[in-house]
Amino acid sequence: MAAPFSWIKPDPHGIYIPPADCWIDPSRAVDKALVTHGHADHARGGHGKTVATPETLAIMELRYNTRENTRPVGYGETVRLDGGVDATYIPAGHVLGSAQILLEHAGDRVVVTGDYKRRPDPTCPAFEVTPCDIFITEATFGLPLFTHPPIEDEMAKLLSRLDAHPDRCVLVGAYALGKAQRVIAELRAAGHTQPIYLHGAMEKMCRLYEEHGVDLGELRMVMDHDKDDMRGHIVVSPPSALNDRWSRRLPDPITAMASGWMRVRQRARQRNVELPLVISDHADWGELTRTIQEVDPHETWITHGREEALLRWHQLHQRRARALAMVGREDEDE
């Protein structure tokens, strides 16, 4: 008899399912890939066949030119893979289209979370707790010091700074897929109806979100406007543009950054951030540990992040866990 769970094999380049000859979130091109979500450290082009949610496939088409040999799977839908492996896509609450993948084979249940969070997000359905034997989780913010504050507080901080400087703009650095759209949607929810200005690299992804039913209000492109138009307004750019020459076209910008790392002062200083906004699309420490207790797996496998601390937590709570040491999955939230 095969050893338990020999049908699932963690590898530095992804998670391999031998009976189905299929990979989850592989970091190199393979014949058949199941993809949890569209971020570059999970999705890439060049696979023979790509199985993902329709939203993730749309994102992959935009970003990695993945057009052919795709198999869309809706939330709650199950696909039968070779070798008698069933894969069900379940909301992960991370970004538009993000999914956990439940794998079932020979009576065993394994959940691969990809990245996830438990906080409400107007741009995607909420994470669903799925009981399983092996829970394969991320641990990006797996240190007890990470507590993401309520997003309403961070929005209030941002809007009050904007009000205090009607002659300047607030430039918010936010990851172009997910974070940017969530920040904009949350600003709308907080009652901010003013136009929001976008860096050119943000446009297509914002339009894609709108096509998938996420209302982002009035968006304008920085390149179409003069400095004076943007005074007293919010501008959203990728984090890499914050200290770039590009920002010189803005009216005396106050530099803000939306990231879970902003919880740590010196991290914010390293990015020359004046207004740190602690906003993350990943589970914080409390969410990670609560999720593991709720899922209550036989064993937890940790793909990437601060795995040492989460391993320690398992030890302290007499739970079984192991770290997988996935490559290239560091600090995507930056």
Added chain:
Amino acid sequence: MEEFADLLEALVYTRSRNEKLRLIAEYLRETHDPDRGWALGALTDGLDFKAVKSSTVRNLMQDRVDPVLWKLSRDFVGDTAETTSLLWPEPLGDVAPAPTVSEAVAALSAMTRNTAPTELPKMLDRLDPSGRYALIKLATGGMRIGVSSRLAKVAFAQAFEVSVDDVEEYWHALEPPFEELFAWAADGADPPDTENIPLFRPFMLAHPLEETRVDLSDYAAEWKWDGIRVQLVHVAGETRVYSRSGDDISATFPEMVSALDRPAVLDGELLVRGDMQGGEEGGAASFNALQQRLGRKTVSKKMLSESPAFVRLYDVLSWDGEDRRGLEWEKRRGVLEDLVPKLLDSHFDLSQLVEARDFDHLAEIREGTRDAAIEGLMLKKRDSLYIPGRKTGLWYKWKRDPLLIDAVLMYAQRGSGKRSSFYSDYTFGCWDGDPDEGAELLPVGKAYSGFTDAELKKLDRLVRQTTLNRFGPVREVERTLVFEVAFDSVHTSKRHKSGLAMRFPRIHRIRWDKPVHEADRIESLKALIKD
């Protein structure tokens, strides 16, 4: 405490010096005594609470957080105060309102080693994370908010429109909460009385010469000695020795305290006699010999006789009760040359001028010197008054070119403060023989400066990708990268396996191109020893 916490928070995220000055000045104007004075004391690292140290805070956390999780968190954040402020368990039930700064200072001062473990938590419970951070920083120092004590003094001067030189002058006569200083600056009271106190006067400092060339008819040249800059002050029968930062180091050099017995303020380089370390007979020893005497609170008789200190004088601020700082350098030099013969010649000598025909000749002389006690040259404008701080164009330092070796990156450690989470401290080694015949690398030094932020990111990535072993915050890496390391000198050392210790090593260039087997050998480094 909230206002002070808000100030720290605002300062940490402000890059602009002017904006920092504005924030501090505004706080000092709008806050009452003595809170603002305690805050100023904290910003200038002038508070000390005997019973509350960083270790006190760490011990509190040992009882509240699993030690492994604490260590991982502390390692990630790079700062004990901040880690504690984030991990402190929120108290259950009602707590008293946040304490004022004065209330916190009173409580911290009253704590003893026995009571601190129960009293400090009560204060922390009354604060939010940002307040907890401010309280711990207030108690233990090490702000890391990019505010030097000089900047805080400039902000004080700006807040009340007084001269920063006056502030510097009175500063060392006073202690937190500086009520006399605020009374003088904010309310127009008489300035603090400094007549009979052996006060530290702020030093006049030099800029690096770099590409500048000067005319020797306007500038005089002196050797730059490789000791420590000191100020000797004698007033009302009392002598003090001050270090460059204004710390009182009289206890470390008692022989200098007894050597000066007339009213004076003198500026010079403290050195030790060199015969023990094999320097020139009776001359100055290398910095390595001086190093043995630094930082000691008490000094043994053996040390005093084997490595006696003396001061090589190069300036006079006051003599026979008369302030000479308003004289031109040339005039002060005259006073100095007259007074040195009146001092104990076993403990004082005069720093000689270096004569040269012109600038190029001076450059030649600088190149030619091999004396271990000489670090380079000083150039002083002949008509310069003694002005505190670093005013452009008056004094220049022209250091000897550094020594260079190629060494191989072996270990990297995470930095602190602004560099927390980056692998920014590098240990490098040289070959103990021919690398093509199986020689090994031995660590020879450690450097954490000399690279740009962009290079740091690249180095950090390399460290993460080529890690062989992890030892806590230290990673051993594959031997793939050569650093060109610059250093001022190299000495024998029993503390290191290679038997060598470098002075001021820093990364000069990163040789991404150079194969590791072409790095230098230990023997080439040994040839540069001048103990």
